[in-house]
Amino acid sequence: xxxxKNALRKHEIAPRIDETIPVEGYVELAKYISSIxxxxxxxxxxxxxxxxxxxxxxxxxxxxxxxTVEGTYDPEDAAQKMVDxxxxxxxxxxxxxxxxxxxxxxxxxxxxxVNDIITGGGDAADYDAxxxxxxxxxxxxxxxxxPEV
Numbered sequence: 709x710x711x712x713k714n715a716l717r718k719h720e721i722a723p724r725i726d727e728t729i730p731v732e733g734y735v736e737l738a739k740y741i742s743s744i745x746x747x748x749x750x751x752x753x754x755x756x757x758x759x760x761x762x763x764x765x766x767x768x769x770x771x772x773x774x775x776t777v778e779g780t781y782d783p784e785d786a787a788q789k790m791v792d793x794x795x796x797x798x799x800x801x802x803x804x805x806x807x808x809x810x811x812x813x814x815x816x817x818x819x820x821x822v823n824d825i826i827t828g829g830g831d832a833a834d835y836d837a838x839x840x841x842x843x844x845x846x847x848x849x850x851x852x853x854x855p856e857v
Contacts, residue, residue: 712811724803735787741779748773773844781838792827813853
């Protein structure tokens with residue numbers, strides 16, 4: 709299997725007005741973004757049973773998929789501007805749709821919340837920092853790639 713560069717995976721966000729997945733209105737988090745990291749957390753329940761050999765088994769009982777975005781802030785970039793407008797907001801005002809399109813064509817999409825927003829700051833000689841965390845609020849929908857004919 710071929711390796712692919714992370715830069716070819718698209719992360720897009722759109723405002724979340726209701727629970728209908730939008731067809732349009734997405735903007736890509738890409739310009740001046742240097743790193744997007746999968747920071748998913750899983751909660752596991754470990755157990756050992758007498759019908760086994762004493763080796764603990766674990767079951768994933770909850771999943772919080774999160775993606776940390778980092779780069780340089782550009783106040784003219786549509787996606788970064790959308791995140792910046794949420795910086796001093798609470799609750800539903802931080803709700804978005806987050807869509808990931810992999811190079812394979814697989815699309816992962818679902819409702820998310822924007823947390824830990826930074827749109828400025830840093831050393832005097834540096835450009836303003838940009839970062840945020842996109843937390844899915846439920847397990848996102850995965851759409852398989854359409855096979856090529």
